[in-house]
Amino acid sequence: MWQLYQFPLCPFTRKVRILLGEKDVGYELVREIPWTRRDEFLDMNPAGQTPVMVDGERGTVLIDSAAICEYFEETVDRAAMINGSAANRAEIRRLVAWFDTQFFRDVSQPLVEERMVKRLVLRQSPNAARLREAMKSAIGHLDYIDYLLDHRKWMAGATISLADLAAAAHISVADYLGGIDWSGHTHAKAWYSAFKSRRSFRPLLAERMSGIEPPSYYENPDF
Amino acid sequence: MWQLYQFPLCPFTRKVRILLGEKDVGYELVREIPWTRRDEFLDMNPAGQTPVMVDGERGTVLIDSAAICEYFEETVDRAAMINGSAANRAEIRRLVAWFDTQFFRDVSQPLVEERMVKRLVLRQSPNAARLREAMKSAIGHLDYIDYLLDHRKWMAGATISLADLAAAAHISVADYLGGIDWSGHTHAKAWYSAFKSRRSFRPLLAERMSGIEPPSYYENPDF
Incomplete structure (x- = not known):
């Protein structure tokens, strides 16, 4: 195991x-x-x-x-998530790197450091300016996701891939920490709403970090 | 093309x-x-x-x-560089990520920003404290490379892999910018000396960034 x-x-x-x-x-x-x-x-x-x-x-x-x-x-053969032609696979890996590097640096990292690490580990107050900056960046990132999903069914093309998993992972952490304003992001919201119902994702949404509560709509696929 | x-x-x-x-x-x-x-x-x-x-x-x-x-x-089948068993391939990718993330953050990024970007793009003086910190970090990284090469012929195991290519890429940039002190790092130095003779690497060592000169030993396999 x-x-x-x-x-x-x-x-x-x-x-x-x-x-x-x-x-x-x-x-x-x-x-x-x-x-x-x-x-x-x-x-x-x-x-x-x-x-x-x-x-x-x-x-x-x-x-x-x-x-x-x-x-x-x-x-593991089941549920290939880096799939398609070599060029498709490159696009999937580009987007995974985008979420793991750019989205992380701009959004999930500052939110985790300010709202989780400072509260639970360092016992400090969050830096309000850095939080505002992260939430502003999140809007730009959701705009980019809207743009991608206006052209494609899933993040990297016609089928679900590791790019969607990476996006949902980072967005869910930012959403838990109150960093995502969903208003106006139609495609991103519809995509995330569908993703929230996946059997692979629901157990993660049910977990809590003790001492930090997510927003009321956090687990709800209809939000 | x-x-x-x-x-x-x-x-x-x-x-x-x-x-x-x-x-x-x-x-x-x-x-x-x-x-x-x-x-x-x-x-x-x-x-x-x-x-x-x-x-x-x-x-x-x-x-x-x-x-x-x-x-x-x-x-391209020729010269497989993410090779071996699935566990070997994971170790190669771990080390590539190590150089691209940790070594970059600690050593190559501050050197490039302070010694190249500030000189050629921003027209500012380098931050001496940040440069000292990067050069100190480089010593710690060379210690880790010495440790790896004490157990293995190449960075990730018995054969050359993308981990060696990533390491040589980052080290050569740091070396060009005068950030590497080779003294005392026997294994790392022997490995890099051999790497410098590779046909794939020599053309890169011959290139210059106009306005910035590397140290005199930079291209020399016997340094």
């Missing part, structure tokens, strides 16, 4: 967990708050980041969410 | 170019300085980053260095 080191509001872990759900791969959660920089965790992953997956029986350790997704894509 | 949008000291482009060299894929260079945020380039890649590859005849646009490397790994 795989062990998955994570905390509930880690967007990179959410991406991996939705993929594992789609592929029906079982795992056991191990709570890890990377900001505490626990020695045993740093020995396993010098980058100090979640997610990390460990298969103790086989002695396999998987580190880095992109490497983990590629691993399960290569080893 | 592929067109490759880049500037000589972009570590992500160097990684792609070494891979294309190993695989004997031809391309034409197009100069792009991302910090000028040229409209036509942003229309092509909203992330505004190099490298971008365009095949005008086929209408293919490849964006993000990891997606580009995976594309050529999938479409």
Whole structure:
């Protein structure tokens, strides 16, 4: 049985967990708050980041969410999520990198640091200007998603792919932390509404980070 | 013929170019300085980053260095660089992400911003404290590389892989900008010395960014 080191509001872990759900791969959660920089965790992953997956029986350790997704894509045939031609696969990987790098830097990272880490780990007040900036950036990102979904059924083309999983992972963390204003983003909202009903995603929406409550509409597919 | 949008000291482009060299894929260079945020380039890649590859005849646009490397790994059989078992491939991708994220953030990004962008684009003086911090981080990273190469012939195992290409790409940019102190790093130095002689890497070492000179030993395999 795989062990998955994570905390509930880690967007990179959410991406991996939705993929594992789609592929029906079982795992056991191990709570890890990377900001505490626990020695045993740093020995396993010098980058100090979640997610990390460990298969103790086989002695396999998987580190880095992109490497983990590629691993399960290569080893589990069910529910291919990096699919299509080589050019399609490049577009999927571009968009995954877009959410993991640009959306993370602009939106999910500042929200997690200001609203989660400062409250639960550092015991500090959030920086209101940085939060406002993140919420403004989120609007720009939803505009881009609207643009993509105006041309395509799913984020990277005609079928669901890892790009949708990455997008839902980051957006759900930002939404939990009150960083998403859905008004006016018709395509993005319809896409996310449908995504919320997926069997792979519902268990994640049901989890709570103790001490931080999401908005009332957070779990609701009709929002 | 592929067109490759880049500037000589972009570590992500160097990684792609070494891979294309190993695989004997031809391309034409197009100069792009991302910090000028040229409209036509942003229309092509909203992330505004190099490298971008365009095949005008086929209408293919490849964006993000990891997606580009995976594309050529999938479409060109020669010189497989994400090789071995699924677990080996995960370790290669982990290390590529390590250099592209951690080494970049700690070493190559501050060096490029302080020593190249401030000189050529912003016309400002470099921040000496930030440069010192980057050079100190570089020592820690070389320690980690020494540790890896004490156990393995190449960065990710018994054979050369994309992890070595990513490492050489970032290290060469940092070395060009005078950020690497090689003393005391026996394994890392021997590995880099051998890498410098590769046919795929020598053309990159011969290039210059006008207005910035590398140290005298920069191109020399015996340094």
